[in-house]
Structure formats: C-alpha cells, structure tokens
Amino acid sequence: MTSLHKNNQVNQLDAVVIGAGFSGLYMLYRLREAGLTTRVYEAADDVGGVWYWNRYPGAKCDSESIYYNYTFSEELYKEWTWSSRYPAQPEILEYLNFVADKFELRRDIQFNTRIQSAEYDEESNRWFIHTKDGETVTAKYFITGVGCISTANVPNFKGLDSFKGEWYHTGHWPHEKVDFRGKRVGIIGTGSSGVQAIPEIAKEAGHLTVFQRTPQYSVPAKNHLYSKEYIEEAKANFHENKKKVRASLGGLPITPPDKSALDDTPEEREKVFEEAWEKGGPYLLFSYSDLLANEEANETVSSFIRSKIHEIVEDPEIARKLTPTYYYGTKRAILDTNYFETYNRSNVSLIDVKQAPIEEITENGIRTTDSEYELDMIVFATGYDGMTGSLFNMDIRGRDGISLKEKWENGASVQTYLGISTNGFPNMFMITGPESPSVLGNMPVAIEQHVEWIADCIDYLRNHEKETIEAKVEEEVAWSNHCRELADSTLYTKVESWYTGANIPGKAGGFQIYVGGYGPYREKCEKVAAKEYKGFLMQS
Numbered sequence: 311m312t313s314l315h316k317n318n319q320v321n322q323l324d325a326v327v328i329g330a331g332f333s334g335l336y337m338l339y340r341l342r343e344a345g346l347t348t349r350v351y352e353a354a355d356d357v358g359g360v361w362y363w364n365r366y367p368g369a370k371c372d373s374e375s376i377y378y379n380y381t382f383s384e385e386l387y388k389e390w391t392w393s394s395r396y397p398a399q400p401e402i403l404e405y406l407n408f409v410a411d412k413f414e415l416r417r418d419i420q421f422n423t424r425i426q427s428a429e430y431d432e433e434s435n436r437w438f439i440h441t442k443d444g445e446t447v448t449a450k451y452f453i454t455g456v457g458c459i460s461t462a463n464v465p466n467f468k469g470l471d472s473f474k475g476e477w478y479h480t481g482h483w484p485h486e487k488v489d490f491r492g493k494r495v496g497i498i499g500t501g502s503s504g505v506q507a508i509p510e511i512a513k514e515a516g517h518l519t520v521f522q523r524t525p526q527y528s529v530p531a532k533n534h535l536y537s538k539e540y541i542e543e544a545k546a547n548f549h550e551n552k553k554k555v556r557a558s559l560g561g562l563p564i565t566p567p568d569k570s571a572l573d574d575t576p577e578e579r580e581k582v583f584e585e586a587w588e589k590g591g592p593y594l595l596f597s598y599s600d601l602l603a604n605e606e607a608n609e610t611v612s613s614f615i616r617s618k619i620h621e622i623v624e625d626p627e628i629a630r631k632l633t634p635t636y637y638y639g640t641k642r643a644i645l646d647t648n649y650f651e652t653y654n655r656s657n658v659s660l661i662d663v664k665q666a667p668i669e670e671i672t673e674n675g676i677r678t679t680d681s682e683y684e685l686d687m688i689v690f691a692t693g694y695d696g697m698t699g700s701l702f703n704m705d706i707r708g709r710d711g712i713s714l715k716e717k718w719e720n721g722a723s724v725q726t727y728l729g730i731s732t733n734g735f736p737n738m739f740m741i742t743g744p745e746s747p748s749v750l751g752n753m754p755v756a757i758e759q760h761v762e763w764i765a766d767c768i769d770y771l772r773n774h775e776k777e778t779i780e781a782k783v784e785e786e787v788a789w790s791n792h793c794r795e796l797a798d799s800t801l802y803t804k805v806e807s808w809y810t811g812a813n814i815p816g817k818a819g820g821f822q823i824y825v826g827g828y829g830p831y832r833e834k835c836e837k838v839a840a841k842e843y844k845g846f847l848m849q850s
C-alpha cells in the first residue's frame with residue numbers, strides 16, 4: 311500500500327461495483343436507495359454488459375422476453391413493452407438503456423474504465439481499487455457484476471496475425487454493420503452464438519464455410535411477434551409471474567412433470583416431444599423430470615432431436631456430420647431460427663474440424679490438416695472463458711495479499727460460500743459468482759436475487775455496526791462439496807463444455823455451478839440471512 315493510499319488522498323466511496331450490465335445497474339440502484347455512495351466502473355462506453363458487446367447478426371436471448379427483465383419495479387415492468395418472444399440484441403440493449411435513463415443511473419457510472427486490480431487493506435478495512443488508467447478509489451464494499459460469459463475466447467491459432475482479411479469475435483462485434491455481401495466468410499464454432507449467426511450470415515455472404523468441432527442439438531425458437539393481448543395479460547399478471555419465476559428451477563414459469571421419460575411408451579414420448587418441439591423454446595428439456603439425470607431417459611430426447619436433424623437436412627452426409635452424440639442439455643441448450651435448414655443452401659458448406667483440426671490461419675484463410683479454405687472474413691464464435699475468466703482478468707487480492715486466482719489455483723479449486731463470497735476476501739460480493747445457479751437458467755432472475763441478498767446483507771451490517779463480513783472456511787468447503795456432489799448426480803459432469811471449463815486449453819476445475827435450481831437456492835440464501843448470516847464471519 312503506498313503512502314498516498316494510506317493518507318486517504320484518494321476518492322473514498324461506500325461501494326464499488328464492476329460492470330454496468332443487468333447486475334451492475336440493479337446493484338447501483340439498490341445501493342443508491344440505501345444511501346451508499348456508489349460508483350460503477352464499466353469498460354465499455356455505455357451500459358449493457360454482454361448486450362453491449364454481442365452485436366453479431368442474429369444475436370438474441372434464449373429466455374422469453376417477458377421474463378428476461380427486471381421485476382423489482384412494477385412501474386418499470388409496465389412501462390416497457392417487448393416486441394416479440396425472443397427479441398434481437400438491439401431491443402435488449404434498448405431496454406437496459408431505458409432502465410439506466412429511468413433511474414438516472416449513468417451519473418454514477420464511470421465508462422471507458424477497466425478495473426485492473428483491487429486489494430483489501432486490513433488496517434482500514436477498505437478495498438483499494440485501481441483502474442487501468444492509474445486511478446485509485448477506495449470502497450468499503452467491493453462487488454463484482456462482471457458476468458459469467460464475458461471474457462471472449464479467441465483460440466490461439468498459429469498465424470492469425472498474418473490473415474489479410476477481416477476477423478471478428480461474436481462477443482466483440484463492431485458497432486458498424488459488417489458487410490458480408492459477396493464475401494467468402496468462414497465461421498468457427500457452433501455454440502449458441504454460431505447457431506444464431508450462421509443463418510443470418512448465410513443470407514448475405516457469397517459463401518459461408520462453417521468449421522464445426524462438436525455438432526450441437528438445437529431446437530426451434532419459434533420466435534414471433536407478441537399480440538397486444540398477450541402483453542396486456544403479462545402486465546396484468548406481473549405479481550403472479552414474478553412469484554412463479556422466483557420459485558422456479560430455472561427462472562421461467564415452467565415446472566417439469568414429476569415423471570420419468572421412461573415411464574411413457576415410445577409413442578407417448580414421441581407425442582410429448584413433438585408438442586414441445588412445436589411450441590419451440592425450452593420446453594423439450596423440461597418434458598420429463600429426469601432428462602438431465604438419467605442416461606437412458608436423456609437418450610430418448612437426444613435421439614428425438616437427432617431424427618429431426620435428419621428430417622430437416624436434405625443431404626444425408628451433411629446431416630450425419632451435424633448429428634450430435636453427447637447428452638442433450640448438458641451443454642447449454644440452444645434455440646435457433648432456421649439453423650439446420652441453412653445447410654440446405656448452396657452457398658453454405660460444413661467442415662468437420664474434429665476429424666481434420668484447424669492447423670493454422672494463413673494469409674488467405676484457414677488451413678486444416680487436410681485442406682486450405684480461402685476466406686475474406688473469419689468469424690470466431692468460439693465462446694468465452696466462463697465463470698471465472700472475468701474475475702481472473704482483475705488481480706483481486708484479499709487478506710494478507712492473497713490473490714483470488716491463486717486461492718482458487720487458477721480455477722482448479724474454486725471455493726465459495728453460496729457463490730457470493732469467499733474466505734479471505736472480506737466485504738467482497740460476487741453477483742452470480744461460480745457455485746451459484748447463475749447460467750443454468752434465466753439470468754435476470756438469478757441476478758435480482760443476488761443483488762437483493764447483497765443489498766440486504768449490507769443493510770444488516772450497517773444496522774448492526776459490523777465492519778466486515780466474509781465466508782467461514784468450513785462453510786465454503788461444505789458448500790463447494792455440496793455443489794460438486796449435486797453436479798455429479800447429473801449428466802452435466804459427464805460432458806465437456808464451457809460449463810466445465812473444457813473449452814479453454816489448460817483450464818481445470820470441472821463443473822462449478824449449483825445445479826439445485828433457482829428456487830431452492832433462493833430459499834437457502836434466505837435461511838442464511840434469516841439466521842443472521844449463518845456461516846459468515848462478521849467483525850464489529
């Protein structure tokens with residue numbers, strides 16, 4: 311700690327929040343309401359978080375819009391009207407701008423500012439937070455709202471610098487329209503981003519070559535405009551819907567039947583799956599209670615989608631290449647609009663890079679182990695360093711200078727209590743941190759729950775003259791073990807995905823998400839708070 315810091319010649323705040331996406335905006339709102347001087351730091355030049363950065367063609371949310379919003383303010387809910395079931399990125403960004411304007415949030419947000427590091431000073435019980443530009447502020451509470459999938463993964467392909475054409479990552483898309491017309495475009499990756507972008511790019515490009523490593527299951531979104539009546543009903547049912555999503559497993563008002571897929575005959579199952587497919591959206595995964603727990607049950611839904619792929623894709627060889635084999639739902643379930651249909655176009659080709667991996671990017675395109683593909687543009691839809699990536703981008707140091715990255719051994723042994731707090735890092739809170747339910751559902755619901763819990767906790771500390779709060783070691787060990795045991799009872803841990811960190815070379819750690827569901831998790835958090843923050847250590 312420098313003498314400058316010790317002399318307190320730096321701006322002193324009650325709270326610093328990192329990120330101005332869904333999490334940071336609401337956290338700011340709540341802390342301001344509670345009378346705390348708060349500043350949000352945001353790397354972008356405006357609000358939005360992932361919705362600021364993900365401007366690629368076809369970018370959409372995969373939760374139905376009337377539930378993919380805040381519910382803390384009935385007035386806000388009623389003032390905003392969604393156009394359609396799955397609106398495109400510009401509309402979601404517009405919504406977040408609407409929120410920022412309505413509550414005048416921008417005046418406490420410092421844009422164009424990336425946080426480089428933060429360290430806890432035991433003497434003053436304060437966090438010292440340093441921006442990349444050299445500014446330092448101190449705060450009593452340090453809250454991360456950095457998102458779970460916001461650190462882009464551009465694979466370290468040999469030769470990328472030599473590529474003469476344009477290249478973009480879906481998560482850092484330019485603000486200006488990218489012109490695909492007449493171009494030979496290559497896209498690497500067929501996760502949610504690739505599956506959304508491929509049909510849109512194919513409409514414009516001269517030729518689109520898709521470099522696919524793992525074939526994916528995808529289900530039609532069946533997107534459509536909302537009717538006036540539907541919106542009116544959603545607004546009229548605000549309180550009921552809010553209650554339902556908060557108690558639900560995944561932040562949507564869907565309750566899977568208490569029935570195994572194996573209890574139905576093949577004909578009965580076919581009918582159930584067919585109905586869910588026709589409805590579109592997430593229903594297929596919630597058709598039975600055990601699709602994510604039992605291999606045989608999962609195979610029934612997986613093979614249903616496989617047969618759909620073969621029905622849609624005209625060329626049997628292409629259909630074969632597009633056929634996934636992993637357990638459906640264990641990678642993030644994807645919704646699409648005409649994804650498989652796009653492979654029937656004459657200007658689209660599919661390259662299997664599992665069979666012939668990408669060796670290098672050349673001046674003119676992509677070389678795999680068996681061919682070279684000439685391209686004018688490469689789109690990386692290669693995903694993110696999820697869960698811990700954005701936390702580790704900052705050098706966060708707690709008590710005795712211990713770094714979060716080192717404590718968690720670069721992600722190999724994440725240890726948190728409730729996914730919110732970790733021992734050795736007093737007064738630091740992680741919104742939708744690892745080992746919380748976060749990405750296994752409709753994120754705004756998870757975010758609101760964390761923000762409200764954190765705001766209530768800070769309120770408690772202030773009312774009870776407590777200086778600090780942090781997780782007890784034994785509680786976080788127990789919580790981490792509980793998370794792992796729950797995950798191991800499902801099929802999630804049997805498949806490699808960004809959920810398990812397997813998409814980032816060298817990243818270890820396994821599955822670090824609480825799979826018990828949003829509703830049960832909320833109850834646990836509420837119990838902890840009701841018992842005066844049982845499991846936390848507090849200092850007066």
Ligand code: NA7
Pocket residue numbers: 459465480498499500501502503504505521522523524642663668691692693694808813
């Ligand atoms: P994802 O779901 O992580 O998908 C990334 C895709 O990129 C996936 O198909 C990967 O194949 C592929 N990939 C990654 N690295 C490589 C390399 N080196 N070579 C070839 N292919 C590669 O990211 P998205 O952006 O689509 O979606 C992220 C989340 O955003 C999503 O789950 C939603 O919640 C919203 P792999 O499957 O690893 O073989």
